[in-house]
Amino acid sequence: MSMMGEFKTFAMRGNVVDLAVGVIIGGAFGRIVDSLVKDVIMPPISMLFGGLDFANYYLPLNGQDTALPLAEAQKAGAVLAYGNFLTILLNFILLAFVIFQMVRLVNRLRGPIEPVTAAEAEEILLLRDIRDSLKK
Template identity: 75%
Template structure:
């Protein structure tokens, strides 16, 4: 029973719960960014580059033609799907940028809410230091 108690204490620690919440929110946020890239950003970019969907850009690795869609080409044989890689790369860059901005905001908030360091105590005047040295010498 002691092991169950230890596990319960471990699982209920703030760090573990915070991590679990972060993973869940991160997964949902990843889906939002994926939709942003797929549905909002990629259509205009693909329009600029010839009106084709990046997801269907591939190089066949066998003797098939490139007129097939990516799904059909995969059924026919091996393909190098570089268009899908471009989409995922753009997705990653956007996600990394947004997370970077969030971390910047959190760090800025921490710096502004952190208590300022106490000012250094004023230096002892020279005459006081001299008097202390004389006192210590007289005690000896």
């Protein structure tokens, strides 16, 4: 089989297509959570810290003025942008929590996993014995 034929076989497997769909949906979902954090959650939190944009909190590392917006301060020299880091960290925590809740819901909808019954266990043991006998 040619390399293009092998690639076509690989690309058309269900797992690859499912992964592509998952990545696309995950990217869109990430933007939704990013907007939730940036537009809904962070404004009330920033009010607790003086009403400024929380993502613009930084510490200058070269003695520059702290009244500059973050973008201008970064142009002027090195800064420790802890506000931006905290925003991204909160974004990650919320995203992980929402994904955890979704997995929990899916597991609950599937119902409890039924244990293997004794009859099934005996059947499996019998099939293993047959397999071992055939190997000999």
